[in-house]
Each structure stands twice: as structure tokens, then as C-alpha cells.
Amino acid sequence: MTALAERDSAPPTPEPASPRPRPVWVRPALAGLLLVTAVLYLWGLSASGWANAFYSAAAQAGGESWQAWFFGSSDAANAITVDKTPAALWVMGLSVRLFGLSSWSVLVPQALMGVGSVWALFAAVRRVSGPAAGLLGGAVLALTPVAALMFRFDNPDALLVLLLVLGAYCVVRALEKASPKWLALAGVAAGFGFLAKMLQAFLVLPAFGIAYLLAAPTSLGKRLLHLLGALGAVVVSAGWYLAVAELWPASARPYIGGSQTNSILELTLGYNGVGRITGDEVGSLGGAQSDGSWARLFGSEMAGGIAWLLPAAAIALGALVWLTWRAPRTDRTRAAAVLWGGWLVVTGGVFSFMSGIIHPYYTVALAPAVAALAGTGAVRLWRARAHPIASGLLSSGVGLTALTAYLLLTRESTWLPWLKYVVLLSGLAAAVLILVSDRLPRAGARVVAVVALVGSLLGSGAYTVATAATPHSGAIPSAGPDSGGFGGFGGRGGPRGGGVGSLLITTTPSAEMTALLQADAENYTWVAATVGSNPAASYQLASGFPVMALGGFNGTDPSPTLEQFQAYVADGRIHYFIGEPTEINSTGGSDAAEEIAAWVAATFTATTVDGVTVYDLTS
Template sequence: MAVLLLATAVLYLWKLGESGWANAFYSAAAQAGSLSWKALFFGSSDAANAITVDKTPAALWVMSLSARLFGVSAWSILVPQALMGVGSVALLYATVRRTSGPAAGLLAGAVLALTPAAALMFRFNNPDALLVLLLIAGAYCVVRALENASPRWLVLAGVTVGFGFLAKMLQAFLVLPAFGLAYLIAAPTSARRRLLHLSGALTATIVASGWYLAVVALWPADDRPYIGGSQRNSLWELAFGYNGFGRITGDEVGSVGGGGNGGWGGTGWDRLFGTEMAGGIAWLLPAAVVALAAGLWFTRHAPRTDRGRAALILWGGWFVTTAVVFSYMSGIIHAYYTIALAPAIAALVGIAGAQLWRARGNPAAAGTLSAGIGLTALTAYLLLSRHSTWLPGLAIAILVAGLLFAILVFVASRLPDAVRRLVAVGALVTVLAGTGAYTVATAATPHSGALPSAGPDTGHGMGPGGDGIVIGGAGGPVGRGGAGGGLLGTSLPGENLAALLRKDSANHTWTAATVGSNNAAGYQLGSGAPVLAVGGFNGTDPAPTLEQFQEYVRSGRIHYFLGDGMMMRGETGSDAAQRIADWVAENYPPTTVDGVTVYDLSR
């Protein structure tokens, strides 16, 4: 395990700073949190607390505290994410080991570490890193609870999932059916006690997730920032609407997609094998399906309390529920969301791989393991063939080696011990070769902007299968100089504009205002002074209103308005940002600094 964790740390930390601010939207909020405790608590985009990010702020609490301790930098923001990755691998090993032995735990940990979507997110500053760590911690607590029907461990599982909600809202709850079903079926106590324990755990989940919503709802609205992503300044609306059931139905007021499928791709069982998502997660997805089916079949006659089958129910339920939701949800979905599948896939492959190898004398077990190896090699071949110019020859090498080792594994019980060990090592290397190569390529590629993709560099800091959006300006993934980055990217201000924004910034609440949080983030990170993100992330939040903005200007609270890079794509939501931009353009003369249109609101 020590070797595995050391290798994972190297993979996730090596040249981490090359991604710069990564997702500048969250980096700017971490900067704000390092300066203001109120901004930290609410997850504000700026230290003056105009508006929050469009998520609950648990992930920002970690980044902001790190920035307070070590200063605001790319490293202080990104290193905690990488350490969460190492912690996730360690926790997954510990969880799988308790039910299936150390070999299964090591294999599961290795698969998680070598999943491209995991390497992408554990080297990035989106909320997904904390979410995954907390959900694996929840699974560990459920496994401990199953050992002796412990209500305390089960309540602790509910608490970890509740805090997962504070990282990424309702997505955290996708594991609850699996956790509950595993305990309901396998806990070694009476049915009445099982239901009672589950009720207590559910209450703990509600309390751990709901306390923050209650505090925000009870806090006077004029004494806190506007809740970004909502149309009525409501965290409840954000949690259960735009970031909640709206993601399922596609009915997300203020979304850039505007409802229906919203341009987020077709739904269906094959969505996870689509070009953009497949590179991040699909390498061992078919093997996980085989592993779950085989595991449940071979344990069908086991006692109700069998912990091995309970583990399959836990991880299999996590896998199936999350995969179905991701495959059929009609609202906003991005390829990197698939990191939520990685722990379940890794655990299923680790558990089944170790158990089937131990049972290789049984032709059915040997045949199933052989089929899983061959299927994984074929999957890797198909995925690598989509990018034939990258590492040419690897696809066919994995396919040939996979078919060879599939045959050798089938007859492994008849081979000498030394040869059998070589076959096991060769099969393991072959199974992990495709996903491992893609993961290393992902880690070697700097990523920034709102939509990072797994895979090798294609020239814009995004892997193959990306959506073609160029993130940033002329200076790289997070460019320096020129107009704002727009809806999904960020550009830092040039030297002249940064100096202008810093000048007299102490005399104003916000040194500038601009439409959209990514635009504001770049100017704020470049100048170190608060910038008001008009309209929130999409520019479609009614914050501030035109009347509020005019009052801010009259009282001298905003110095400049930066008018370039405005992107308001939503078909629904407020038009307040557009009205503000029009009012400024009609009443103030523009100047150009470093390619950015600047309106001096103090004149």
C-alpha cells in the first residue's frame, strides 16, 4: 500500500502548478475566502460578498483555509485536491480490504489511481475531489457498520454523505440507495433494528446537509451575498432546482442550455461510451459489469449476512445508480462528472478480480476472469483507436496481449507456480495499460477553464474528445492580456489593466464590475482586488438589479465597468446583466486598456 500511495502522490502532484489557477471561478472564490471569513462561509465570488458561486461551499472551505495558511497561489489551491486523491485511494484500499482481502484492496486502489477522470479531478479545483473522498469515507463507514450492526458507524456514514451534499449537493445522495440496501440486507441483526438504524442514519444525513441550508435561509438576505445560480436568492432553489432535479429533467432556469436536452448531448445506455466521456471512465466499465454479475452469481447461495456479497451490493448499487442517472439525465452534465463512478468501478474490479483468481480452479470462475481480461483489452483497443495518432501501436499491442493472457488465465490452474505468477502479473499490466497510459497523459497535460477533459494535450489544455472551446486568451490556458475569457474561460488582465484596477482599489468596495463570474475571476485574480460578477456564472442571475447597480455607482462603490467578453447564453433567467451593460454603455465613455473596454464609473 505504501508503494501505491507514493506512486499516486507522485502522479497527482508532479508539475501540478502548470495548470495555474485551473478553474479560475473557484480559485477567485478561494482568494476571496482567504481575505474574508464571511466570503469563506458563504462561498462568495469576491471578498466584498456580492454573490456566491453556484455550489454549496464545502470544497471552497478547504481551498480558502489552505490559501489563508500558505498564501494565495496555484499550489495552495491545487495541492489539497491532490492530497484528497491520495486519501481516496487509501480509503478505498482500506474499505475493500475489510471485506475482500489486501490483494483486492490493492487492485481497487490501483484502478482508482489510474482512472483518467480521477487524475483529472484530483489535479483540479472543482468540488468533485472532496465529494469523492467523502463518499468513499461513507462506504468505509457502512462496511464497518455491517460487521456488527453498528448504529454509530452507520450514523457516521450518513454524516459523511451529508457533508458530501455541502460539496456538490444532490449528486452526493446517489449513493444512499446502495448504502441503505446493503445494510438492510446484510446487517447481522433483526429487521426491526436494521430499519431503526437506517432511520437514524438518514436523520444524520439530513442534519449534516441541512444545517447549512437552514443557516443561510435564516440569515438576513441584506447581510449576506446573493445566492449565485438561483433566481430568488435562495439556496434551497439552487440545491433542488438548478443544481438538483433540474439536472435530471433539463428544466434549469438560468442555465446556458435553457431546458430540454439543452445541448448536453443525447441520452441513452451508451452515453458513457460517447467520445467525450469514454476517455475518462469507460476503460474498465464493461469489466465492472462482468464483475458485478459474476460476483452476485457466485454468492447467490451465501448467507444473508455474507460480507462479500454485501460489498458487491454496496459498490454495485453505487455503480448502477450513478451510471443510470448520468446516462439519462437531460440537464447540464460534463465529462468530468464521471469521476463519481471511479470508486465503484475500481472496487468491483478489485473484489471480483481477486476472488476469481483465487477460484481459478473452477472452470466457471476461470472463464469469467478470462472473459473480463479479454473484454477490457478490447475496450482499450476501441478507445485508443479513436486517437490513432497518439501512441500508435499501443492499441493493437494491448489487444494481442489481452487475448493471449485471457487464454493463459483460463488454464492458469494447470501451469507451474512460477509461470502462473508471471501470467498474473502480465494480465494485470495488460488490463491497466490503456487506462494507465491515458491517465499519465491526463496528468501531464495542464488543464484550466470550466470544462477540462481527460487525455493527452491537443494544444488547448484539453484532452481528445473535448468540446472544442478554447479556454483563455493569448497567453495560454489561462491567458494574460486581451478581453475577458467569456462564459467558460478566463483571461488574466494585462499589466496596464491590472495596475489600473489596483490603483485606488481601497477606496471602492469593488474595483470593477463585469458580466459573468469567469470574466470577474480573471480580473480579480490578476489585480488582487474584489470584482463584482454581474449576473453570476451565466450572467442570468438577477444580481444586482439595474437599480441596485445604479445605487452602487452613485455611492462610489464601483470604480470601473469592464465591458468586453460578455457572454449571456441562457434562454431563461434574468436579463438584469444585459440591462446594466446597456445602461453603462449609454452613459459612460469607453476607453481601451490592454484590449479591454473600460468604463470609468467615477467620472
């Protein structure tokens, strides 16, 4: 009896974690998953128009000017760059060059990155836990609402996620035979992830490094040496661009948007670096946030995009640690738990407690870790369900997922009101049946598995489809039905007034306004200038000619100065100024754009074109 009790209380022995030959059903199942993902991410893609016009305008500029393409300029005349490193714009700019400027040429690369991310996640999870876990993980990623949002949008997050998942795959390969080559490739992927969205890409590096240090099948000295080489790969693949941009003569390149000193190092370490953690972001339009906690991921802004399977992922992480507690150091299941769990904990912790600028769509960076943990944990616990702890953990995960989905769906009072009850009842029923599933015939157990799968994914899947079916535009999109996001105001005309709202608005200029900008456009370097990158992008995309974004994204960068702008006007390089004097109220940023607007209003005569204030700077 004692021996039996000890056997029942011990974790089940983990299964071997080496890649096996694929069963015949895997290839068609994977093809089906990728096909469904492609349809979900591509169908009706052009309904979002330019999506984030800020990046679409930069892609337009990159399609016309190689210098604008390399530096990520907002316009082809190279006044100022976007406030990120330009890797994502390199992809979109090349697409615009190949296929011409359109909503499809800008957005299709993002959707294909989504399909690639699902494929790469499947490959990474399969090599450790088998094809069933890989397919489930891929399906969870595809059906995460914030993933559907960002893989149908033109922000840099799509490329960031793809590169980080590829990096995780390389770490998994490196762990198999302690391969310095594969580990270095993981470093290259993270380095190019930096070129997509700067320091956010490095949040996964602790997980990558600890997983390899703990589990690589070689001596400690070699593990440390391999990690040092991978770190060098990160530095080289990310640092070469910083060196070029910093050493390039400032007079021969566009101003580095988002910085106050025309320095990409300042942008990296300040506005897009430490400032995001502390809230001390010079030039931002809002102060530091003080509401940081783990509850932020379940708050009203972020929950709909990512929270659906977060509790299940946490349970899966604990379950994988339990399953491999007595395994050898080199056990790759435990290494995978460290890899994906570390990714989730570090990135999720930073998003939860950072005091600087954060938007709900950032949580797409959590989606691969959630998906990998959910897929791996569910399959491993299902196979070990004869053990009462394993069945209890699996049942808890399914039940908690159903409850989470129910609570999230109650926030959508008018959208499919019956869905929350179906999700809750099916999930709770599956949670109960899992506890006895090991005693059922094989066919009965399969039915339980299907009910559990449907109950766990129905809520997030429906919300994902609704997200994909809803056009999204503007600077800050959010997941869910009929949620265009702050900044997606559409309509005709242009910004009428000042402050934060007008700087985030993207509009569709009227035909009269567009014709005005296009008249004699070839005679000017910039057909117009206006405060802020989003208003400038609207006019640039409509007219097809460069529009100067005074002050960059927030209107708070010292580019150009009043003296520089006056020189441009004196030389006849700018045709119109659009807008009125405005007070931006930034956090310590430059007021050069405000000075320019005031000087224009005091010096030139205002006219109105379809409700928009316009100054002819050549009169």
C-alpha cells in the same frame, strides 16, 4: 458422474469475508501505492495555474473574508456566491489563509484528497476481500484518467469523492457487527458530501441503505431503526447549512449564486437538483438534452475519462452475485457487491439519462465503484479459476478490457500510436492463458496474473499519466493528452464579445490592465464589474482585489439589479466596468446583467486597454 457434474456446475463456495491480520508485504505495498499516487497527482501541479479560476477566485475571497469563506462568495466584498454549497471552498480557503494565495495552495488539497481516496478505498475493499483486492482496487482508482484530472483540479468533485468513499468504508464497518454508530458516520459523510456538491452526493444512498438492509447481522426491526438514525445523520449534517443560509438576513449575506430568488433551497432543488434530471434549469445557457442512454458513458466526451474498466466492472458485479448466490443473508461479499454495484448502477444511470447540465468530469464519481468492483471481482475469480465459469468470466473481463482500451486509444491517432496494439495483444494473450492458468505451476500462474494486470491497466494508466502531464484550465476540463477543455483558452486580455463562450473563458489579463485595476484599489469596494463569474475571476486573481461578477456564473442571476448597480455606482463603490453589451440567451434567467451592460455603454465613455473595452464609472 451426476454428483461430479453438479459440483462442476455450482458456484464455488465463497471464502470467509472477515478481516484477517495483514501479511508482512501489505504495509510496504500500500505505502508504495500511496507514494506513487501522490507523485502522480502532485508532480508539476502548478502547470495548470489557477485551473478553474471560478473556484480559485472564491478560495482567494475566502482567504481574505470569513464571511466570504463561510458562504462561498466569489469575491471578498461578498457580492454573490458560487453556484454550489461551499465545503470544498472551506478547505481551499483555509489553505490560502495558511500558506498564501498560489496555485499550489489551491490545488494541493485536491491532490491530497486523491491520495486519501485511494487509501480509503483500499481499506474498504480489504475488510471484505483481503489486501490484494484492496491494493488492486486502489491502483485502479489512482490510474483512472478522470480521477487524475479532478484530483489535480479545484472543482468540488475531489472532496465529494473522498467523502463518498469514506462513507462506503463506514458502511462496510457497520455491516460487520450491525453498528448504528458506523452507519450514522456513513450518513455524516454523505451529508458533508452534499455540502461539497449538493444532491449528487445522495446518489449513493440507495446502495448504502440496501446493502445494510439486506446483510446487517441483526433483526429487520433493528436494521430499519439503524437506517432511520443514519438518515437523520444525513439530514442534520447537510441541513444545518441550508437552514443557516436560508434564515440569515438576505441583506447581510451575499446573493445565492445559481438561484433566481436568492434562495439556497431553490438552488438545491432547482438548478442543482431536479433541473439536472429534467433539463428545466432556469438560467442555464443551454436547453435540455435528449440523447440520454447508457451509451453516453462510452461516448466521445466521457469515455476517455471513465470507460476503460466499465465492462470489467459490470462482469465483476455479475460474478460476485454468482459467487455468493447460495451464501447466507449476512454474507459481506454479496453486501459489498450490492454496495459498489448499486453505487455504479444508480450514479451511472443518472449520468446516462439526465437531460440537464452534465460534463464529462462528473464521471469521477463512478471511479471508486468501478475500482472496487474490478479489484474485488478479479481477486475472487482468480482464486476460483479452477471452476470453468470463474475462469471464463475472468478471461472475458480481461479480454473485454483490452478491447475497450484498444478502441479508446484508436481515437488518439497521433498519441503513442503503437500503444493500442501492445494493450490489445497483451490483454488477449492473458485472456487465453487465464483459461488454463489453474493447470500451470505456481510461477507460471503468477506470470499470467502479471500479464493480465499489465494488459488491463496499461491503456488507462498511460492515459492517466498523459492527463496528469497536461495542464488543464477553464470551466470544463477533460481527461487525456493535450485536452485543456472547453473554457481553457488562456492568452492575454479579456472577453471580447458575448454569448456562452465568453462567459466560460478565463484569461490572463495584461500587465497594463492589471495595473489599471490596482490603481487606487483601496478606495473602492470592487475595483471592477463584469458579466459572468469566469471573466470576473480572471481580473480578480490578477489584481488581488474584489471584482463583481454580474449575474453570477452564467450571467443570468438577478444580482445585482440595474437599480442596485446604479446605487453602487452613485456611491462610488465600483471603479470600472469591463466588457461590452452582450446578449446571453439563457433559459428563462434574468436579463439584469444585460440591462446593466447596456446602461453602462449608454451612460459612460468607453476606452480600450490592450484590446479590452473599459468604462470608468467614476468619470
